[in-house]
Amino acid sequence: QxxxxxxxxxxxxxxxxxxxxxxxxxxxxxxxxxxxxxxRQPPGKGLEWIGYIYYSGSTYYNPSLKSxxxxxxxxSKNQFSLKLSSVTAADTAVYxxxxxxxxxxxxxxxxxxxxxxVTVSS
Amino acid sequence: QSVLTQPPSVSGAPGQRVTxxxxxxxxxxxxxxxxxxxQQLPGTAPKLLIYGNSNRPAGVPxxxxxxxxxxxxxxxxxxxxxxxxxxxYCQSYDSSLGVFGGGTKLTVL
Numbered sequence: 001q002x003x004x005x006x007x008x009x010x011x012x013x014x015x016x017x018x019x020x021x022x023x024x025x026x027x028x029x030x031x032x033x034x035x036x037x038x039x040r041q042p043p044g045k046g047l048e049w050i051g052y053i054y055y056s057g058s059t060y061y062n063p064s065l066k067s068x069x070x071x072x073x074x075x076s077k078n079q080f081s082l083k084l085s086s087v088t089a090a091d092t093a094v095y096x097x098x099x100x101x102x103x104x105x106x107x108x109x110x111x112x113x114x115x116x117x118v119t120v121s122s
Numbered sequence: 123q124s125v126l127t128q129p130p131s132v133s134g135a136p137g138q139r140v141t142x143x144x145x146x147x148x149x150x151x152x153x154x155x156x157x158x159x160x161q162q163l164p165g166t167a168p169k170l171l172i173y174g175n176s177n178r179p180a181g182v183p184x185x186x187x188x189x190x191x192x193x194x195x196x197x198x199x200x201x202x203x204x205x206x207x208x209x210x211y212c213q214s215y216d217s218s219l220g221v222f223g224g225g226t227k228l229t230v231l
Binding site for chain 1: 124154155156158160166167168169170173174179211213214215218219220221222223224225
């Protein structure tokens with residue numbers, strides 16, 4: 001079965017760029033059957049969808065973050081990545097990667113990675 | 123302020139039935155987008171509980187059920203058990219953007 005695992009620095013300084021990678025195992029990103037998403041959850045708060053990427057490289061971002069977000073894919077490594085620039089303390093959150101089962105009437109996220117806490121602090 | 127509105131908390135005694143509502147609008151649930159539900163146990167990642175309004179993934183007990191009507195959806199849990207104590211989130215789409223409810227904390231008394 002497919003498993004996802006996030007990796008990257010747990011501490012980022014304000015104004016710098018947050019960079020995370022999600023490694024997919026048990027299935028191929030290149031299969032084309034799914035989209036691949038990033039979702040975050042500030043401590044004690046709810047979930048926010050950041051954006052997704054398709055194996056071809058096409059992306060769609062949450063408009064609230066679009067100016068600062070870049071999601072990329074490396075099919076040779078079966079990985080996809082998130083970059084969030086000009087971070088502030090408000091970007092402190094647990095970041096999850098998830099498989100996006102897209103449908104014409106709105107898909108769902110399954111499975112999810114275990115999540116990684118990124119703290120923005122000097 | 124979440125696009126989808128959930129009650130912050132619900133509670134029930136073991137064996138009882140509880141429901142969690144998820145209220146949207148004509149641009150998301152009312153536009154025909156499906157609603158999905160996730161269970162988040164303390165300190166863990168969300169887990170898919172219901173997809174496509176009322177479908178259960180393999181391994182999810184039939185004590186969990188979902189429904190959708192108009193601009194709202196509901197998650198029902200029957201035969202409440204201590205291990206059901208968790209946060210529950212609904213999710214849908216709004217103008218091609220994935221959106222979540224604010225989450226509901228279920229307390230088993």
